[in-house]
Amino acid sequence: MNEILDRACETIEADEPLSGRDWGLLAALAHIIQFDPVSGAVTVANGDARIILYRDGTVRIDAVRIVNAANEAIILNAPRIDLN
Numbered sequence: 001m002n003e004i005l006d007r008a009c010e011t012i013e014a015d016e017p018l019s020g021r022d023w024g025l026l027a028a029l030a031h032i033i034q035f036d037p038v039s040g041a042v043t044v045a046n047g048d049a050r051i052i053l054y055r056d057g058t059v060r061i062d063a064v065r066i067v068n069a070a071n072e073a074i075i076l077n078a079p080r081i082d083l084n
Contacts (some may be wrong), residue, residue: 018026034043040055049063068074 032044032046034045035041036043042053044051050061052058052060052062054060
């Protein structure tokens with residue numbers, strides 16, 4: 001079992017066993033979440049959208065459209081910000 005699953009198992013506290021529906025939902029999630037044990041990357045893919053979380057802290061988002069909405073400011077903090 002990889003370190004992500006180990007951490008998840010440590011934090012799960014269930015008062016009652018998972019139902020058949022719960023197991024079905026977990027199985028559906030397993031189809032859209034991938035873990036690469038070599039690189040440590042976690043990928044969540046659904047349709048034409050994909051988010052990849054890399055071990056080095058990089059996050060890559062590939063999508064047809066990205067919508068960002070905020071009630072407050074949107075803050076981008078980096079030494080360099082490339083737009084197009």
